[in-house]
Structures are given as structure tokens and as C-alpha cells.
Amino acid sequence: MFFLSENVKVNGERDYMNKEMRRMEVMETLHNHNQKTYENICCMYNEGIQQVAVVQPTGSGKSLLMAKLIEDNPNNRFFILSTSHKINDQFKSKLDEETLERLDFNIYCNIPNMKQEIMESLKPDYILLDEMHRALAKEWSKGIKVLLEMYPNAKVLGLSATPIRYLDRCRNVAEELFHNNLACDMSLSQAILDGILPMARYVCGVYSFQKDTESLNKRIEKSRNSEEEKKELLEQVKVLKENLDKANGVVDIFKKYIVDGNEKFVVFLKDTKHLRKMKPVIEKWFLDAGFTVRMYETHYKNVDKDKEFKAFKEDKENGIIKLCLSVNMVAEGIHGDIDGVIMLRETMSPNLYFQMIGRAFSCGKKTIPLIFDLVANSQFISDAVDNFPNELKGEVEKRKEECKKEGKEYEVGFEVNEFIVMDYFMDVVSGFKAIEGRLQGRAWTEEEIEILKKWYPIEGIKVKDRLKSRTKSAIITQAHKLGLKDGNKKWAEEEIKILIKYFPIEGMKVVNRLKGRTESAIRSKAHEFALKFKNNNKYIYKRGSKFVVMFRIEGKNVRFGTFDDEDEARRVAIEKAKELGRAV
Known part of the structure; x- marks a missing residue:
């Protein structure tokens, strides 16, 4: 009995040490930029913001943020969505069995067909969306919508290196799903220049x-x-x-x-x-x-x-x-x-x-x-x-x-x-493309021309996805013949000044000041100039068709009104933020 007790004691200590080693491993690998991001996540949750997004480049440690959040909330259940079982298995390998008991994993493509009873059995306190841009995919988004509506009180964390779906009208998941509540917004080039990632x-x-x-x-x-x-x-x-x-x-x-x-x-x-x-x-x-x-x-x-x-x-x-x-x-x-x-x-x-x-x-x-x-x-x-x-x-x-x-x-x-x-090769490739653009091939059908007329002014060259049999050069040449302007055409200096001045304040509403520019073109150009919409909706929560202004004060959620109009809610939120000394 004595030896058995000693073995149990030793094994127990070994298990404890293994858990501590795993915990220390997570703590040690939270680099400074991750630590700052994690603090932002916690702060936003504490302020009552339910849905928080993280945009960081690949290799900068997004999965470590997920692991840290799980570790710091030992009494909560988590539902984790990713793009593949392989990714899930890799993440599971970093966690101990006790932790895994309160985690559920799945992949985006399964969500639309998930049975209601299975979804109801999840009961997550947190929903983690890895590669969150996938949540806007046409079919998968339906399942995500059902999930989020079923658990309106769950805290949601979305992570991605590429939040903008460029070939899907430049839709931005951080805006559409997370209301621009960003704990971190870092591009690959920013991470390299800040010394977070090495230059390649x-x-x-x-x-x-x-x-x-x-x-x-x-x-x-x-x-x-x-x-x-x-x-x-x-x-x-x-x-x-x-x-x-x-x-x-x-x-x-x-x-x-x-x-x-x-x-x-x-x-x-x-x-x-x-x-x-x-x-x-x-x-x-x-x-x-x-x-x-x-x-x-x-x-x-x-x-x-x-x-x-x-x-x-x-x-x-x-x-x-x-x-x-x-x-x-x-x-x-x-x-x-x-x-x-x-x-x-x-x-x-x-x-x-x-x-x-x-x-x-x-x-x-x-x-x-x-x-x-x-x-x-x-x-x-x-x-x-x-x-x-x-x-x-x-x-x-x-x-x-x-x-x-x-x-x-x-x-x-x-x-x-x-x-x-790369410059030398790019000159040659550009030369080949220019030659292709001058070739006169088969005649354009009426259907192709209608597609080009409808979508080229909106999508620019991305309309190629709708015209599979046409080269980019052929599309550009035909659009020029039809007098169509590329939705992503070169911006005038005055347009850029308007964008830089008003986008941080108005977000996509700046489209009203830029006649002839589509939302897709504005999103792309704002991304190019690293412009961020200073979202005044961070203290606004949509409940059905209403907009609620709410702040986290001394550990409690305090409401400051419910409004039918989002602009009115934003005005009140800004005033209260200034009164309370919060970030606007």
C-alpha cells in the first residue's frame, strides 16, 4: 500500500507538473504583441463587447491567443470552428485532457448541416472562429447565423490574417460580423517592419x-x-x-x-x-x-x-x-x-x-x-x-x-x-499581357457583354471570375471599347484626400462623397492606405431591430438608452464615452 500510495503521489505530481509545463509554455510564447492583443480582448469583453476580432498575419501566434483565453477561463465551455480537422487536431495536441473535456471542435463546412439537437447541446460560453473570413462564405454563413442567434450571450472571438474577401466584393468580416471591434489590426508588412516577423x-x-x-x-x-x-x-x-x-x-x-x-x-x-x-x-x-x-x-x-x-x-x-x-x-x-x-x-x-x-x-x-x-x-x-x-x-x-x-x-x-x-520578370510578364490585350479573338456574345457592362464598373478585373473563358487582357480591351470604367481605376488626388479625411470618421458612408466609387473600391483603397474606421459602435449592441448603448462600469453593464436609429445611438455613445473618459 505504501508503494502504491507513493506511486499515486508521484504520478499525481508528475501530472501536475505536466500541466504546469503546458501552462508555462503558453505564457512564455505570448510575445509582447500577443500580450497586448490579449489584454485588448479581455478589456473589450469586460466592457460588454460580445464579438471581438483579431487580424494578425500568419505566423504571429493567433492560436496562442485562443489557448490563453481557454486557459484563463477554466469554468467555461468553448466551441471552436476552423477550416479542417487537421488544424483542430494540431490545436488539441497543445492542450491537456482535462481542458479538452470542456471544448467542442468542428469545421465550417459542417455547420449548415449540423442537427439542431447537436447545436443545442454545445452550450458554449465562448465561440472561437479561426480563419474568420470563412464565416462569410455563402452556404457556411447560414449555419454561423443560426449558431450566433442560438447563443446571443456567448462571447465570440474571430481570428484571421485575411479578413477581407477580395473576390467576394471585398466583403470585410471584421465589419460585417464583428462591427469593427478589433483587438488587433496588423498586416504582414506592419509585422515585418515592427520586427515581429522576419523579412522574407x-x-x-x-x-x-x-x-x-x-x-x-x-x-x-x-x-x-x-x-x-x-x-x-x-x-x-x-x-x-x-x-x-x-x-x-x-x-x-x-x-x-x-x-x-x-x-x-x-x-x-x-x-x-x-x-x-x-x-x-x-x-x-x-x-x-x-x-x-x-x-x-x-x-x-x-x-x-x-x-x-x-x-x-x-x-x-x-x-x-x-x-x-x-x-x-x-x-x-x-x-x-x-x-x-x-x-x-x-x-x-x-x-x-x-x-x-x-x-x-x-x-x-x-x-x-x-x-x-x-x-x-x-x-x-x-x-x-x-x-x-x-x-x-x-x-x-x-x-x-x-x-x-x-x-x-x-x-x-x-x-x-x-x-x-522580381522587377525584371514583372516587366516581361507585363509585356506578354500587353500582347494578349491586342489579340482579336472570337466575338463576344451578348451575354458576356451584359455581364461585363453590369459588373466591370463594380468589380473591375475581378469580373474575370464571371467570364472564365476570357483573359484579363481581353476583358480590359473589351471594357475600353465599351467605354466602361474599372471600379478600381486610378484615384484622383482629390478623391484620396476625401477618403483620408472622412473614412476614419464615416467609414463606408464616405461613399456618398465619392461619386462613381463603389463600396468595394473604397474598401480596397482604404486598406491600401491602412485607413481604419474609428468605430463609434464599440458601445452599441444590436438587439433585434433596436440599438442599445451600453458601457461596462465597475464590473456591471449599464445601459444608456435604446434607439431605433443607429446614428442617434452613435451620437449618445460618443457623448457618454467622453463623459466617462473612454476611448472614442
Whole structure:
């Protein structure tokens, strides 16, 4: 009995120590920026704000905020939604069994079909929406709406690196679902310049230009352009191809930029057919560059995908390049000890673009993350939103201007152009696009023209999603012929002044001052200038069709009126905030 008691005591102490170690691990990994964000979350909940959003770039520790909130509320139940079971399993692995007993997990795609009795059994005190932009997806949003209406008193925390759904009319989940109640609003470029995340080296190349030029030559020959025009266009393609031939190929790029310590990469491909085609090509690239390579496959058709990904994460052998070939996986939420990404998947979605490059970032990384954009994605999405290189350069210029006003000089800390290796390729890609725009192909149907007339003034080039068989260049050319103006066309200096002056005060109501500008265009431009709506709704809560003004005072929720009109509620909230010395 004595030995059994001692064993029980020792095991009990060991369990306690294990829990303490887990607790300390969470505490220690809350970096300064996370600690500040977490304090903001708690403060907003204490003030009676039920729905709080966090916008932080991939790799900055969003999941740690979730873990800390769970840890600090041991008597509460949590319902956690993410995009995949793999993400949920990874998060569960960080928690002890006792904690897991009060947590329920699911994924967004299951919510619309969740049985009522199952949803009623959840009874969450907190609802955590990881990758919260998914909550606005057409079908999934219906289930989210039912969930939130069923539990109106539950505190909601949404987290995402990309809150704006750019290819869905620039809808912003932070505005629509969280009323702009942001505990943190940080872009990738801001995190890099603030030293939270390391600067990555962004290398752009075009691996398929040989076939691209051959295909373009055939299209020119089959076009309805005049013989003289065809001759001119073919000569232009020849010059562009010669320029690319002189440039470094993929093998040379890998030789130059992959150094000791860069050994793990995620390779993004568009589908399994593309993976099968490119796998031997990728292997040859690395072998010709003088590297030994080991490849793992993670896609839904691979029955061993979980084992493959686990093996990839655990592969620590030195001197070998480890590649995770990914199809529609590892784009959100999964972090390994990754040194870089290789994009062989084209996308027009800024959300997917930032999720892909986000795999390369994590706090405290010792080596320079590498991003190989071998399909010129930074060019394809440039019409929709600032890509990473442009966003970074824009943030640097913005900070320089702010310092200049104060009579100071802003020091970046690194030479941006040394890390962004892409201008030459972008010039060539732009040249190909210009040639495509001059080609006269098949006639436009009445239906296509109606779609273009209706949506181009609203969505700009994003209308391509509605015109699958048309190239971007063909759309721009046809829109020009029809006299249509791009919803994202270049802004006049006076328009920008109006936006900068009034957006922080009026939010989307500034649309009334900017005739001809759509809400989507305004959201995108406000994002470009890092403008934030100074939301005066933070003390306003919608109850049915009414608006309630409420403040947290000495631990209690105190109401200051119920209003039919939101503007009237906002006016009262501002007055009371000033009286109480609260942030407006």
C-alpha cells in the first residue's frame, strides 16, 4: 500500500507538473504583441463587447491567443470552428485532457448541416472562429447565423490574417460580423517592419515561359489581327523570349538563394494531375542545383496524407531538402518548421496568395524565409489588392511620410530591393499581357457583354471570375471599347484626400462623397492606405431591430438608452464615452 500510495503521489505530481509545463509554455510564447492583443480582448469583453476580432498575419501566434483565453477561463465551455480537422487536431495536441473535456471542435463546412439537437447541446460560453473570413462564405454563413442567434450571450472571438474577401466584393468580416471591434489590426508588412516577423526574400521567376511563348505565338497566328499586326506582335514575343532566355532559370535561382539552413519547403500545386506532371520536374530542378531532395505528398486523394505530413514535419535529417507537395492543403493554419514556399499554383485570390506565402513566416525564425513565386502570382493579383512586395513598399513609404511630418527620418533596417527580386520578370510578364490585350479573338456574345457592362464598373478585373473563358487582357480591351470604367481605376488626388479625411470618421458612408466609387473600391483603397474606421459602435449592441448603448462600469453593464436609429445611438455613445473618459 505504501508503494502504491507513493506511486499515486508521484504520478499525481508528475501530472501536475505536466500541466504546469503546458501552462508555462503558453505564457512564455505570448510575445509582447500577443500580450497586448490579449489584454485588448479581455478589456473589450469586460466592457460588454460580445464579438471581438483579431487580424494578425500568419505566423504571429493567433492560436496562442485562443489557448490563453481557454486557459484563463477554466469554468467555461468553448466551441471552436476552423477550416479542417487537421488544424483542430494540431490545436488539441497543445492542450491537456482535462481542458479538452470542456471544448467542442468542428469545421465550417459542417455547420449548415449540423442537427439542431447537436447545436443545442454545445452550450458554449465562448465561440472561437479561426480563419474568420470563412464565416462569410455563402452556404457556411447560414449555419454561423443560426449558431450566433442560438447563443446571443456567448462571447465570440474571430481570428484571421485575411479578413477581407477580395473576390467576394471585398466583403470585410471584421465589419460585417464583428462591427469593427478589433483587438488587433496588423498586416504582414506592419509585422515585418515592427520586427515581429522576419523579412522574407521574395524571388519571382516564370518556369513555364517556354510553353507560354509557344502558345502565344499560335494564338497570334490564329488571331483576326492584320498580317502586319501579327508580324509586329510575333517580333515582340521573340524579343521578350530572348530576354527571358538571358535571365536566370529556376535551377540558377535555387543555387543562388537556397543556403545552409534552408531545408524545408512547401510546394503549392493546382491539382493532383499538376502534381504528377511537376514532381519529376521539381526533383530535377533541385538535383541540377546540386541538392539531395526528399518529397512528401499532402492531398485529399492520398490516403496516407496525414502520415506523409507528420513525416515531413518530423524529418530533421541535415543536408537534404525536404519538400511537402501540397494540393488544396496547408494553405491555412498548419505550421511546421518551414523555411520557405514555392508557388507553382496560379491564383487571382489575394486571400489564398497571402495564405500560401504566410507558411514561410513565424516569430523568432533564425533564417531568412524564402518565397519562390514561379508563376508570377504577384502580378496576377495586383489589380485586386496590393500584393506582398507592393504592400511592403507602400507601408515603408507611409512610415517615411509620417516621420517626415515630425521632422524625423524613418530607418527600415534592411534594403527592401535586396529582398524583393522580381522587377525584371514583372516587366516581361507585363509585356506578354500587353500582347494578349491586342489579340482579336472570337466575338463576344451578348451575354458576356451584359455581364461585363453590369459588373466591370463594380468589380473591375475581378469580373474575370464571371467570364472564365476570357483573359484579363481581353476583358480590359473589351471594357475600353465599351467605354466602361474599372471600379478600381486610378484615384484622383482629390478623391484620396476625401477618403483620408472622412473614412476614419464615416467609414463606408464616405461613399456618398465619392461619386462613381463603389463600396468595394473604397474598401480596397482604404486598406491600401491602412485607413481604419474609428468605430463609434464599440458601445452599441444590436438587439433585434433596436440599438442599445451600453458601457461596462465597475464590473456591471449599464445601459444608456435604446434607439431605433443607429446614428442617434452613435451620437449618445460618443457623448457618454467622453463623459466617462473612454476611448472614442
